Amino acid sequence: MKKLLLLLFVAITTSTFAQNKINFEQGNFDFLKDQSEVNVQLVFDNAVYQEKNFTEAQYLENRKADITAKKSEAVWNNWMHQWDKFKTSEYLDYFLKGINGKSKKVVFKGDAKTKYTLIIDAKWIYAGWYGGMIGSQEAKLTADMKFVETDNPSNVVMRLQADKIGGKQMNKEFAWEYGRIAAAYEVTGKKLGKEIKAVIK
Numbered sequence: 001m002k003k004l005l006l007l008l009f010v011a012i013t014t015s016t017f018a019q020n021k022i023n024f025e026q027g028n029f030d031f032l033k034d035q036s037e038v039n040v041q042l043v044f045d046n047a048v049y050q051e052k053n054f055t056e057a058q059y060l061e062n063r064k065a066d067i068t069a070k071k072s073e074a075v076w077n078n079w080m081h082q083w084d085k086f087k088t089s090e091y092l093d094y095f096l097k098g099i100n101g102k103s104k105k106v107v108f109k110g111d112a113k114t115k116y117t118l119i120i121d122a123k124w125i126y127a128g129w130y131g132g133m134i135g136s137q138e139a140k141l142t143a144d145m146k147f148v149e150t151d152n153p154s155n156v157v158m159r160l161q162a163d164k165i166g167g168k169q170m171n172k173e174f175a176w177e178y179g180r181i182a183a184a185y186e187v188t189g190k191k192l193g194k195e196i197k198a199v200i201k
Contacts, residue, residue: 027158098189
């Protein structure tokens, strides 16, 4: 019985440590050594949400029913406005804050004219939950990340994956899903920036 429990603990621990990190799939950061800036683009077309892998439409339908039942239509309308705003600009801003805080030699920007573009294609988003004094569950982000030539996007120079990156409680919107997801983007940026800094000195 003790051996079985030990094996179970090792399996859980191994699975946990395999997540919450950046995995390298193809290439290296050498192409960045003569670059000062990199463009960043976020993609959500392929994202699914929560443990049940809802489409965004399904996820929003469930949230609308929940928020309007517990609060009001006005609260839902504001929530939806914030959701769109965060997808349009805030997630990118948080990612840039995270990566630029770590990657000192290369500056990452949105909508910039640069040789290379980093495309972050969200695959799975877990929104977490907020429990106030009783605690919260952070959001998690899994995304395919690739550096491409901006003028020739079919030329991929590097591939990575963000694997279930958890967002720490670090912004004033953390009580709502979009704030927790933003935190996951910021931590993803920090982790990637740290990897780049270790190579580009």
